[in-house]
Structure formats: structure tokens, C-alpha cells
Amino acid sequence: MRTCIPIVFLCIHSVAAIYAADLLTIDDGVVRVGIDREKGGAITWLSSHEYPSNIVNVADPGRLIQQSYYAGRRLNRVTEGQHKAWSPWSWNPIQGGGVGQGGDSGTWSRVTQFRKTESSLYSETIPKLWDMADEEADAVMRQWSTFEPDMAGVVAVTCELQAMRDKEDRWGGPTKNPQETPACYFTRNFDDVRSYLGEGRWRKEAQPTGPPWGKTMPPRKAMAMFEASGQGVAVFSPTATQSWNFGPHGSGLSDQPDVGPCMHVAPIDRVLMGHQTTYRFRYWLVIGDETDIAKRLDMLWGKYSQEQSQVTHKNSQ
Structure with missing residues (x-):
């Protein structure tokens, strides 16, 4: 029995090491953010010193904080295994993964x-x-996550899609589609939704349980969601050009990241997406209470309100 103890210990240690390697995190002393190798490399962890639990809903590949894009015509491919609830559907690569069956x-x-x-x-x-x-x-998706200089509690994320579709594929030619910049899913207890108006002013947003999601146009390209104690998470996406999607899904106010009920917000840009288009943009996540978030959003607006996404098309689309 004694000879088995070191072996068991080594096995447990190895499993723990593998699990730790799948989730990479960085911490600036105020906010901790992490990406998961087993979940598409998307952002799966977001917490703060004041709210140490995970804010990100990770219940399935369609949640997370992730890249999601649309192109081409909508197709019915049910006979090939397409999910009936998502048919017909356009070319929609997402960072997390495919819908379950x-x-x-x-x-x-x-x-x-x-x-x-x-x-x-x-x-x-x-x-x-x-x-x-x-x-x-x-396609290939790339993502760089870091901290905004001189702004504690602010995560800056750069996203890139490189589409590499065949010019003769079934989805057809270039289409100008709405793109999620990014798609965000938070735990259901962050149910106090507000658009930021600038200089510490907020507009409360209300929406019945979806989908379908609600739509609103935040004038400062930022929306936040707060939980009962006053801690919140804001998304600032200066390249968004359309109304944002937002709203709750499911009932109750669960703080668990791996259950169905959640909160959703997605800034929207409309982009001509061809067979071989590269699309690149940045967004920011801000963690804190109402005062802290407002202060940071004003600073971000002053620096990045004129920022634009980058779109390049290789050869003829």
C-alpha cells in the first residue's frame, strides 16, 4: 500500500497540472481574466477582487465571451445534421463550438x-x-487579451477573423451581415442592465426573457450589467455601428456559471463579409461598481471613441 501512495499522488498532481494548463489567467490586482484551451480559447473567466466568483456563463459552446460572425445565405442542411432549431442558418463560425444534438x-x-x-x-x-x-x-480566429494601461480593472481584447472559404462554396457571394463584437454571456444574477450615457449618467434597460433579445443603441458604445451588491461588468465596443442585442435568458438569479439561465449582451457591427475577408476589432471589459465603471468608460471614450474596425478582402470576393 505504501508503494501506491506516491503513484496516486503523482496521478492526482498530473491531472491538476493538466487542468491548470487548460485555463490561462492574468490578474492586475483588480480583475482576473482567463481563456480556456478546452473551450475554444474564448474568455471563460472574469472576476474581481470585490467579486471573486466567475461572472462568465460557460454552460455550452454558445455562451462564454467569444467571437461570432455571419456571412452568406441561410441554408437548410437538416438532412446533413443541422440542428432543427437553427435551420435555415448562414455561415456562422463561432469561437466556442457547435450546437449540441x-x-x-x-x-x-x-x-x-x-x-x-x-x-x-x-x-x-x-x-x-x-x-x-x-x-x-x-476560418481562423485569433485573440489577444491584456490590460488597458493606467486603468485598473479594464481588460482590452483584440479579435480577428480570417475567413478562408472556397469561392464556390454553398453559402454564395459576399453579404453585409451583422457581426457580434463580441458575444457576451454572464451569470444570471447580473440582471440590472444599463446603457452608459457619459459623465456618470445611466439609462436603465428592460427586456423580457429571451431570445429573441432586446435591442438598444447605447450612445457611448457601452452597456453594463450589475448584481444586487452593486458590482458590475461593462462592455465598451467603439466599433459597434448598430443596435446592441441584450437581455436575460431563463428564470431566477443564479450566480452559477455552468447553468442555463444567463444574461446576454452583444454589440453589433455590420460588415461586408466575403469568402476571404479578414476582420479585426477591439473591445474592452470593465469591472467594478457603478462609480468605478463610469469613470473608466469616460476615459475609454476619450481615448477610443473614433476607433474603427479593420476589414480587408483578399483577391476578388
């Missing part, structure tokens, strides 16, 4: 690069098409 929670996207430095995180992902159980998209 038959009660499973879906399939996660494949991560090809995954690393961190002291203050940054990087992932490179082959995304899945959302409407299918396990179909990789002809």
Missing part, C-alpha cells in the same frame, strides 16, 4: 495556439459552425 452540450472548437505572458493571453482557434454538431469552419 440529442441532449448533448455541443462540441468545442479546436485551439491551435494557446499561451500567456505576465500580462497578456493569446489564442488561435479553428472555429466550429454553430448550427452543426461538429463541423469546422474554413
Whole structure:
């Protein structure tokens, strides 16, 4: 029996090491943010010194804080395994993975690069098409996450999609689609939703349980969600050009990140997406109470209100 103890210890230690390697995090003393190798390299952890629990809903590949894009015409592919609830559907690569079938929670996207430095995180992902159980998209997603200089509690994220579709594929030619910049899902207890108006002013937003989601146009390109104690998370997306999607899903005010009920917000840009388009943008996550978030959002607006996304098309679209 004594000879087994070291072996068991080593096995447990190895499993713990593997699990730790799948979640990379960085911390600036105020906020902690993490990406998960097993969940498409998307952001799966967000917490703060004042709210140490995870804010991000990770119940399935469609949640998280992640990249999600749309292009081409909507197709009915049910006979090929497309989920009936998501048919017909356009070309929709998402960082997390594909929708589940038959009660499973879906399939996660494949991560090809995954690393961190002291203050940054990087992932490179082959995304899945959302409407299918396990179909990789002809695309690569890249993501850089770091902290905004001289702004404690602010995470800056750069996202990039490189579409590599065949010009003769079934989805057809270029289309100008709404793009989520990004898609965000938080725990259900962050149910106090507000648009930021600037200089410490907020507009409360209300929406019945969805989907469908509500729509609103925040004038300072920022929305926040707060929980009962006053802690909140804001999304600032200066390249958004359309009304944002937002709202609750499910009942109750659960603070658990792995259950169905959640809160959703997605800034929206409208972009011409062709077969071989590269699309790049930045957004910011701000953690804190109402006063702290307002102060940071004013500073971000002063620095980045004129920022634009970058769109390039390779060869003829």
C-alpha cells in the first residue's frame, strides 16, 4: 500500500497540472481574466477582487465571451445534421463550438495556439459552425487579451477573423451581415442592465426573457450589467455601428456559471463579409461598481471613441 501512495499522488498532481494548463489567467490586482484551451480559447473567466466568483456563463459552446460572425445565405442542411432549431442558418463560425444534438452540450472548437505572458493571453482557434454538431469552419480566429494601461480593472481584447472559404462554396457571394463584437454571456444574477450615457449618467434597460433579445443603441458604445451588491461588468465596443442585442435568458438569479439561465449582451457591427475577408476589432471589459465603471468608460471614450474596425478582402470576393 505504501508503494501506491506516491503513484496516486503523482496521478492526482498530473491531472491538476493538466487542468491548470487548460485555463490561462492574468490578474492586475483588480480583475482576473482567463481563456480556456478546452473551450475554444474564448474568455471563460472574469472576476474581481470585490467579486471573486466567475461572472462568465460557460454552460455550452454558445455562451462564454467569444467571437461570432455571419456571412452568406441561410441554408437548410437538416438532412446533413443541422440542428432543427437553427435551420435555415448562414455561415456562422463561432469561437466556442457547435450546437449540441440529442441532449448533448455541443462540441468545442479546436485551439491551435494557446499561451500567456505576465500580462497578456493569446489564442488561435479553428472555429466550429454553430448550427452543426461538429463541423469546422474554413476560418481562423485569433485573440489577444491584456490590460488597458493606467486603468485598473479594464481588460482590452483584440479579435480577428480570417475567413478562408472556397469561392464556390454553398453559402454564395459576399453579404453585409451583422457581426457580434463580441458575444457576451454572464451569470444570471447580473440582471440590472444599463446603457452608459457619459459623465456618470445611466439609462436603465428592460427586456423580457429571451431570445429573441432586446435591442438598444447605447450612445457611448457601452452597456453594463450589475448584481444586487452593486458590482458590475461593462462592455465598451467603439466599433459597434448598430443596435446592441441584450437581455436575460431563463428564470431566477443564479450566480452559477455552468447553468442555463444567463444574461446576454452583444454589440453589433455590420460588415461586408466575403469568402476571404479578414476582420479585426477591439473591445474592452470593465469591472467594478457603478462609480468605478463610469469613470473608466469616460476615459475609454476619450481615448477610443473614433476607433474603427479593420476589414480587408483578399483577391476578388
